[in-house]
Amino acid sequence: MSDLFGSRGPAAGPSICSDAQDVRPTEKSRSPMVRNIQEWRRMTGEQFSAALEQVGIGRAAFAWILGTRSERVTGWAKGAETVPLYMDVLLSLMTLPGARELVLRVVRRQQIGDQQAAREFDAWEDSGGR
Numbered sequence: 001m002s003d004l005f006g007s008r009g010p011a012a013g014p015s016i017c018s019d020a021q022d023v024r025p026t027e028k029s030r031s032p033m034v035r036n037i038q039e040w041r042r043m044t045g046e047q048f049s050a051a052l053e054q055v056g057i058g059r060a061a062f063a064w065i066l067g068t069r070s071e072r073v074t075g076w077a078k079g080a081e082t083v084p085l086y087m088d089v090l091l092s093l094m095t096l097p098g099a100r101e102l103v104l105r106v107v108r109r110q111q112i113g114d115q116q117a118a119r120e121f122d123a124w125e126d127s128g129g130r
Helices: 032-039 045-055 059-066 070-078 086-093 099-109 115-127
Strands: none
Touching: 045 070, 045 086, 059 070, 059 099, 059 115, 099 115
């Protein structure tokens, strides 16, 4: 990547991955929201994994932030499950200055029951997000 927020065209905003897959509405898609996302691109598992690495956060810790199982995040990373559209935006936001500190502040207010996620958060905090 030449820059963190690769451009995807004039109608698209900043993105952590510039060559994500097209998302097209189906014939059944009638809502304005679905029509508005036709310019969005969906991340591949490889792009999702690279974005997690760029943010510097482990899968278990990221799953904990999202409130989902780490197996689901692993499925996205391996391409076994479709990566949600919002991941590109969320992971791009997590690279902004001060984002790591904000995430850690919110996370530390919660009780982390997942020991793997707790270890990954500790490592992320110690590494400065890199």
